[in-house]
Every structure is written in C-alpha cells, then in structure tokens.
Amino acid sequence: MRLKTESSLNSKIITYDNINPLIKKVEYAVRGELAIQAERIKEQLKKEENLGFDAVVNCNIGNPQQLTQRPITFFRQVSSLTEYPELLSPENRSQVEKLFPPDAIEHAQTLLKQIGSVGAYSHSQGIYYIRKNVSKFIEERDGYPSDPNNIFLTQGASSGVQNVLHLIISHPNVGIMIPIPQYPLYSATISLFDANAVHYYLNEENNWALDIDQLNSSLAEGRAKGYEVRALVIINPGNPTGQCLTEQNMREIIEFCHKERIVLLADEVYQANIYQPKEYPFHSFKKVLRSMDSKYDQFELFSFHSISKGMVGECGRRGGYYECTGIDQKVIDQLYKISSVSLCPNVQGQIMVDLMVNPPKPGDPSYELYQKEMDEIYKSLIRRSRKLCDVFNSMENMECNDAQGSMYLFPRIHLPEKAIEAALKDGKQPDEFYCLAMLNATGICVVPGSGFGQKENSWHLRSTFLPPEELFDVICSRLEKFHKEFLKKYR
Numbered sequence: 001m002r003l004k005t006e007s008s009l010n011s012k013i014i015t016y017d018n019i020n021p022l023i024k025k026v027e028y029a030v031r032g033e034l035a036i037q038a039e040r041i042k043e044q045l046k047k048e049e050n051l052g053f054d055a056v057v058n059c060n061i062g063n064p065q066q067l068t069q070r071p072i073t074f075f076r077q078v079s080s081l082t083e084y085p086e087l088l089s090p091e092n093r094s095q096v097e098k099l100f101p102p103d104a105i106e107h108a109q110t111l112l113k114q115i116g117s118v119g120a121y122s123h124s125q126g127i128y129y130i131r132k133n134v135s136k137f138i139e140e141r142d143g144y145p146s147d148p149n150n151i152f153l154t155q156g157a158s159s160g161v162q163n164v165l166h167l168i169i170s171h172p173n174v175g176i177m178i179p180i181p182q183y184p185l186y187s188a189t190i191s192l193f194d195a196n197a198v199h200y201y202l203n204e205e206n207n208w209a210l211d212i213d214q215l216n217s218s219l220a221e222g223r224a225k226g227y228e229v230r231a232l233v234i235i236n237p238g239n240p241t242g243q244c245l246t247e248q249n250m251r252e253i254i255e256f257c258h259k260e261r262i263v264l265l266a267d268e269v270y271q272a273n274i275y276q277p278k279e280y281p282f283h284s285f286k287k288v289l290r291s292m293d294s295k296y297d298q299f300e301l302f303s304f305h306s307i308s309k310g311m312v313g314e315c316g317r318r319g320g321y322y323e324c325t326g327i328d329q330k331v332i333d334q335l336y337k338i339s340s341v342s343l344c345p346n347v348q349g350q351i352m353v354d355l356m357v358n359p360p361k362p363g364d365p366s367y368e369l370y371q372k373e374m375d376e377i378y379k380s381l382i383r384r385s386r387k388l389c390d391v392f393n394s395m396e397n398m399e400c401n402d403a404q405g406s407m408y409l410f411p412r413i414h415l416p417e418k419a420i421e422a423a424l425k426d427g428k429q430p431d432e433f434y435c436l437a438m439l440n441a442t443g444i445c446v447v448p449g450s451g452f453g454q455k456e457n458s459w460h461l462r463s464t465f466l467p468p469e470e471l472f473d474v475i476c477s478r479l480e481k482f483h484k485e486f487l488k489k490y491r
C-alpha cells in the first residue's frame with residue numbers, strides 16, 4: 001500500500017491537470033479575456049483610480065438591460081403578480097387594481113390557473129399551456145400547423161442548442177457545419193461534446209451572404225477528413241454578422257440538407273431584430289420548408305428562439321424554446337428524457353416566453369403602452385446601429401457592413417504591420433491586441449473577431465449597439481480618438 005505522505009494528504013484531489021480535458025479546450029470569447037479585463041477595470045474605477053474614463057461600457061454582449069434598456073412594463077406586471085399570488089386575492093383586489101391594469105391581472109390569473117405555483121417544478125418540456133401559445137404564435141407567424149408536443153421550453157436558447165447538439169453527436173467522428181464567423185456557443189459546445197466543427201465561410205464582400213457552393217466545399221472537406229457530417233447550423237439573422245437570408249437562399253439550403261441528408265439547426269433568436277424589413281424581411285425556416293413541395297415533408301429541422309433578444313431583452317430570466325419539425329418521435333422522447341434530467345426550465349423564464357408569444361392584443365387595456373414601448377426600443381436600435389456603423393465606416397482602415405438584423409456590428413480593421421508584430425510579440429491575436437488597447441484606453445469592451453472566426457489574415461471586432469443613445473456621442477468620439485492614436489502609434 002502506498003504510504004500517504006503528509007503533503008499528499010493535503011494536496012488537492014481535483015486539479016487543473018486532472019479535470020476533463022474537453023472542458024479545458026472550450027473557448028467562449030463573448031465573456032473571455034476582454035470581459036475579464038473589463039471586470040478588473042471596473043474594480044479599479046471603484047477605487048477611483050484615474051483611468052481617463054469614468055465607466056466601462058460593455059459592448060461585448062447582447063445584454064440590453066445591462067445597458068439600461070427598460071423591461072416591457074406589461075411583462076413585468078404579469079410576472080410580479082405571479083410571484084405573489086396573494087396580490088390577486090379578493091381582499092387585496094381593490095388596492096391591486098390601482099396599480100395593475102385589468103389585462104395584466106387577468107393574464108396572471110390565467111397563468112396561475114395553468115401553473116399552480118411558480119415555485120413548483122413544471123412539465124420537463126415546459127408548461128403545456130405555454131407550449132400551446134408558442135405553437136399558436138408559430139402558426140400565426142408562418143401560416144402552417146405547429147404541435148405543442150414538438151415544442152421544448154428551455155433555459156434560454158443555449159440549453160436547447162446544447163441538448164440537441166448533444167443528441168446528434170453520437171461519436172467523436174461527427175461533424176457539425178457551423179458558419180465562420182459564428183456565435184461561439186456552437187464551437188464551444190461541439191468541442192465540449194468532443195465532435196468536429198466543419199466551417200463554412202460567410203461572404204463579407206457580399207454582405208455576409210451564405211453561398212451554397214461554400215456549403216458544398218465545406219461538406220466535401222469535412223467528409224474528406226472522415227467526419228460523419230450530421231447537422232448544419234444556420235444563424236438567421238446572423239451573429240456577429242447581422243445578415244438576413246433571402247427566401248431563395250433558404251430554399252437552396254433546405255435542398256442542400258435534403259440532398260446530403262443533413263439535419264438543419266435554425267437559430268432564429270434575432271427574428272424580431274429586423275432593421276430593414278422591406279429589403280431584408282425575416283422568414284422562418286419552418287415557413288420556407290412548409291412552402292416547398294411534398295418531397296420535403298419529412299425534412300428534419302430544429303428551430304430555436306429566445307426571450308433574450310428582440311425588444312424583450314430578458315436575458316437573465318433564461319427563457320426560450322425550440323421546435324422539432326420532422327423529427328422521429330423516438331428521438332423526441334429521448335430529448336424529453338434528457339430534459340427531465342434537469343427537471344424543468346425555470347418557470348419565470350417560461351412565463352416570459354408566454355408573454356413574448358402572447359402579448360397584449362389591439363383593444364386590450366395594455367396594448368397601447370406595450371406597442372409604444374416595443375416601438376421605441378425598435379426605432380432606437382435602428383438609429384444606434386446606423387450611427388455606430390457610420391462611425392466605423394468613417395474611421396481610417398475600417399469598413400463595416402450595416403446590420404440588417406441582430407444586435408451587432410462586425411467591422412473589419414486593416415491593422416498596420418507594426419501593430420500585428422507587436423501583437424504577436426505579446427502572444428496575442430492582432431484584433432485581440434487592438435481590442436485590449438481600446439478597452440484600456442476608453443473603457444469600451446468589445447470582442448475580437450478571432451473569437452468568432454474569420455478569414456485568414458483578416459481582423460475584425462464585434463460590438464453591440466446597445467449603449468443608451470445619450471451616451472452614444474461620447475462613446476463614438478472615444479472610439480474615433482483611440483483609433484487615430486492607435487494607428488499613429490503603429491504606423
């Protein structure tokens with residue numbers, strides 16, 4: 001028997017060296033080095049250190065309410081009434097009616113009748129009444145049937161994406177096609193589940209369009225590496241690129257998946273963030289699929305949505321859903337089983353999904369305020385996206401496609417050779433080096449393009465356009481001043 005020395009008894013059982021290597025391999029740039037450095041700077045500012053700016057501006061994450069966007073009043077009224085049902089008792093009614101509109105009271109009562117208590121576990125797929133409202137929303141949006149039994153409510157779209165990818169990744173040789181640039185939930189999850197990302201490049205010169213021949217060459221590459229390519233991920237509208245797919249392009253994508261026997265994962269969390277609705281309207285893959293001929297009736301599609309985006313922006317409540325279309329019932333049963341391991345998605349997140357898909361209707365007492373608040377946020381997002389895009393395009397050595405949708409701009413930066421050399425000497429990617437310098441000089445935290453993937457020798461950054469409009473002029477002038485000084489230093 002090995003004698004246990006004093007030191008070995010005191011040494012850690014779990015160490016960095018002996019944890020799951022797949023976890024060590026995962027990267028998630030949206031909250032990576034830049035975000036960590038931003039937190040350090042926030043601590044310095046709290047100690048009133050003079051850093052040349054008075055606050056950090058988190059443009060690294062699509063987190064609207066962190067940047068002071070207000071929640072939708074009606075949604076919070078209903079949610080708060082469900083949290084403390086005593087407010088709805090007869091003895092409190094007269095008081096409550098002074099503070100809450102009748103339709104909020106009615107909505108909360110209806111939910112509680114279906115839910116019982118928000119403190120109870122719900123059905124693992126989510127509350128059936130809410131899933132019925134999700135199906136109704138989908139039917140009204142697309143004009144085709146939707147079955148609540150094929151809907152899973154989730155802890156944000158993230159957990160739905162992870163469950164579906166986990167289900168599909170049946171062995172280490174599975175390939176999953178993901179866009180470059182992509183939202184790193186996908187690369188991180190594929191890596192965590194020990195599978196293989198098969199990259200297809202979006203075309204920056206054509207407004208980040210998805211060329212079908214790119215899909216064909218990417219698939220051929222994946223298969224040449226011996227991967228069993230099983231799924232294609234489409235983010236529409238795109239993150240970080242903001243492009244919206246045309247119906248024709250979507251039909252070609254469905255034809256490609258059908259021909260190559262690949263399951264389609266349609267990430268549509270930004271479906272309400274559409275800023276050029278005439279030129280680039282949102283079409284769901286479900287609608288386009290159902291508009292195609294009967295040979296596609298068995299086509300397999302997973303569609304994801306979330307309460308974190310749109311004008312709702314309730315990121316922290318962790319709500320979302322995915323719809324299974326054409327998925328074998330036995331597979332759906334396995335998704336139910338894996339959902340039941342986590343018992344259920346949080347109930348307030350489910351309530352927010354219900355409010356997102358079942359908001360006040362014309363003629364309801366709260367409809368006017370609801371519409372006004374949604375409209376104000378929507379119009380402001382358009383103004384801010386255009387303003388920041390114009391600023392990026394006015395800066396030397398920078399070019400930026402406008403945001404057709406989503407919450408981000410992804411400008412390309414042509415960095416001077418000296419800056420690239422300095423970055424590599426510092427052991428950093430050039431765009432990470434630039435973004436860190438920006439953060440330290442201005443307090444503005446963005447994410448380097450290398451965190452999303454990009455064409456060889458091209459450098460980008462991703463910024464949201466979420467800071468409040470009243471701060472925009474200051475932020476834009478800080479960006480311009482920093483950029484000028486950076487180029488001068490490394491010219």
Ligand SMILES: Cc1ncc(COP(=O)(O)O)c(CN[C@@H]2CONC2=O)c1O
Pocket residue numbers: 030060061062063155156157158159183185235239267269305306307308315319320
């Ligand atoms: C394309 C896409 N899909 C899914 C998600 C996950 O959302 P929820 O889990 O909150 O529903 C995000 C979040 N966007 C991240 C978070 O903020 N900035 C981003 O790039 C996203 O951008």
